[in-house]
Amino acid sequence: MSKLTLTLQTPVSGRLDCSPLIPDNLLGKTQAEIGKIKLNAGSHNVSVNKLFKVEGSPKSADEVVLRGLKGQADNVGAAMTGGTLTVHGTAGDFIGLNMQGGTLIARGGVGRWAGRGMRDGFLEIHGDAGDYLASAFPGDTQGLRDGIIHVRGNAGSRIGERMRRGIVIIDGDAGDYCGAKMLAGTIIACGELGRFTGQGMKRGTIILLEEPETMAATFNDCGYYEPAFLSLLYRHLTNMSRHLKDLSDWPATVKRIAGDTAVGGKGEILILQA
Known part of the structure; x- marks a missing residue:
């Protein structure tokens, strides 16, 4: 695999908007053309060649690699539609913003609002994710709209709030309000959860390996059964990623808990039984 690598070498004060550094914009350009691309760094616009060392042949590359990023690098992979973008370092907020396709891999932690407005593609995070993963921004009616997000570490609060479609997988723990106000889609949480899981959910499925300590009275215990779709879901996910x-x-x-009846919801929380 041929790679185009951009390594951050100049410290940046303030936030750095990395949205232009996606395969859609970089592949097919010369190194000189890439070096002239402007990035917003704090209150200034700075050329790529002032911040990054550019290596590789963009015209023959099929993967873009960003190295040396710090936590202030926002909008990584924003609006990408294809290709592969790999991040070595810590990404800031809004990784995968409005992503429409391709593969985005973060080899470190990420900030808040990861996958906001995501419509398709695969976002894999080899670290922890902040609050509002796959959630809707204030004023938006829908969060994650499609695609798959896999967090290999822990995630913060309000995962999948108002998500409309797609799959979110959390290998570690998750915070409060996981799946709150869900409209549809699937969340798989493998570790411990905080409070208010699924509060206000209308549809969708939350799959847990551990039963929450408390559940709202507006969820109904529906007993135990073996849903046929689970084997299909497992097969789909294991075929997609070696990590699954x-x-x-x-x-x-599973033990099935239905709700949230406070909003007439038809969602479900499935707790896997050993």
């Missing part, structure tokens, strides 16, 4: 192979060993029996 262990799903094939997960149990098929």
